[in-house]
Amino acid sequence: MDKKDSNILSILQEDATLSVNEIAERVSLSPTACWKRIQRLTQDGIIRKQVCLLDSKKLGAGVTVFVAIKTNRHDMQWLQQFAAGVRDMPEVVEFYRMSGETDYLLKVVAPDIQGFDVVYKRLIQIVELFDVSSSFAMEELKYTTALPLDYL
The missing domain is CATH 3.30.70.920 (Lrp/AsnC effector binding domain/regulation of amino acid metabolism (RAM) domain)
Structure with missing residues (x-):
């Protein structure tokens, strides 16, 4: 786990819909290297899953x-x-x-x-x-x- 991994995790926590290319650009990595890091973080269980956060009030559960x-x-x-x-x-x-x-x-x-x-x-x-x-x-x-x- 290094600073690049930490930066990737920070970005994904804010917006997991970003493409690997966008994340790679933000952390100064090639898309392939970035993708491999994301895969490793997932396989290691650090990234448990990616979800969509919903607005409870707009869904009637406010x-x-x-x-x-x-x-x-x-x-x-x-x-x-x-x-x-x-x-x-x-x-x-x-x-x-x-x-x-x-x-x-x-x-x-x-x-x-x-x-x-x-x-x-x-x-x-x-x-x-x-x-x-x-x-x-x-x-x-x-x-x-x-x-x-x-x-x-």
Whole structure:
């Protein structure tokens, strides 16, 4: 991993629709050398996939809710059932097992409060939960999918 790789990753994080020729020009490489680097970064798992980011508000899912879950069950069967159920919910866009007082944290998108209530009712049917606390995002102050590259 060198500065050229880092520059390629930075460019791809901002706009993955650029052609290899455009990326190569920006990082001062031949298109073939640039393509080989992108292939290697992909094979090494550094580039996991390329996606299109959509505007949730324009798609009718403009409410973001963070759901903190506590459970008194910590066995593998419970976790597998819970994880499978949550993964099947398209409204859950992020799902984490946490340390500290909260066991699981979900980021959910919904059209409105009533839409979230439908998600909530599906969520509590998956497994028994000890405590569910929901916080509605009032304003998005920063959103990015770009990872910092200073640690390479």
